[in-house]
Amino acid sequence: MRQPQHEVRAVHTASTVTVYQAYAPEIGLPAAREGRFPAAWKRDRMTWIKPSFLWMMYRCGWAAKEGQETVLAVEISREGFEWALRHACLSSYRPGVHPDRATWQRELKRSPTRVQWDPERDLRLRPLPYRSLQLGLSGEAARRYADEWTVGIRDVTPLAHEIHGFVRAGDLGSARDLLPREQPYPAAEELLGTVRPPDAPPSRGPAVRPPVRPVPER
Numbered sequence: 001m002r003q004p005q006h007e008v009r010a011v012h013t014a015s016t017v018t019v020y021q022a023y024a025p026e027i028g029l030p031a032a033r034e035g036r037f038p039a040a041w042k043r044d045r046m047t048w049i050k051p052s053f054l055w056m057m058y059r060c061g062w063a064a065k066e067g068q069e070t071v072l073a074v075e076i077s078r079e080g081f082e083w084a085l086r087h088a089c090l091s092s093y094r095p096g097v098h099p100d101r102a103t104w105q106r107e108l109k110r111s112p113t114r115v116q117w118d119p120e121r122d123l124r125l126r127p128l129p130y131r132s133l134q135l136g137l138s139g140e141a142a143r144r145y146a147d148e149w150t151v152g153i154r155d156v157t158p159l160a161h162e163i164h165g166f167v168r169a170g171d172l173g174s175a176r177d178l179l180p181r182e183q184p185y186p187a188a189e190e191l192l193g194t195v196r197p198p199d200a201p202p203s204r205g206p207a208v209r210p211p212v213r214p215v216p217e218r
Contacts, residue, residue, distance in 0.1 A: 010051035019055035027071025032155035080149025112141035
């Protein structure tokens with residue numbers, strides 16, 4: 001069966017969804033210790049949450065990038081997660097989704113959440129042919145996330161390092177066994193609304209494309 005190109009996959013229970021973020025230790029460690037974000041966590045800035053563990057590893061370089069040394073698994077309520085999806089707008093203009101750019105810009109200004117679909121990653125952090133959800137929270141959504149939706153926060157940096165160790169050793173089987181078990185999220189079609197672009201039809205063979213002219217650097 002062909003993998004849907006745009007699908008929300010996450011660790012979830014009957015009442016919660018797990019998303020991932022990475023922070024410097026001065027933010028990440030107190031958050032994991034207290035089970036909530038500290039006062040130093042800026043609630044007036046946009047924050048991006050990621051249901052995909054491997055996409056988080058791609059983003060933070062297996063917890064090696066500066067300012068992203070602490071990886072958090074944040075368990076939030078499904079009610080909050082679904083509120084965020086219902087109030088979201090795509091982060092970029094899509095001609096096949098929005099009637100025109102002006103309409104998209106108006107939606108973007110009034111939406112407290114933004115959806116971005118980026119290529120999912122494999123254990124070697126190479127892009128896969130289907131997409132992973134990134135959800136940007138701002139304003140009301142960011143405040144609700146930090147102070148209402150969050151059920152628990154765990155430091156999964158040791159897990160990231162352990163999996164990365166197996167990958168570096170070439171033991172992908174052991175690495176895969178440790179991955180969080182992400183499953184398709186049972187969201188109704190109307191929940192994603194216009195933030196899920198239509199999947200491309202399966203290819204029927206190599207397409208013939210005109211040569212691409214190089215774009216001059218600026």
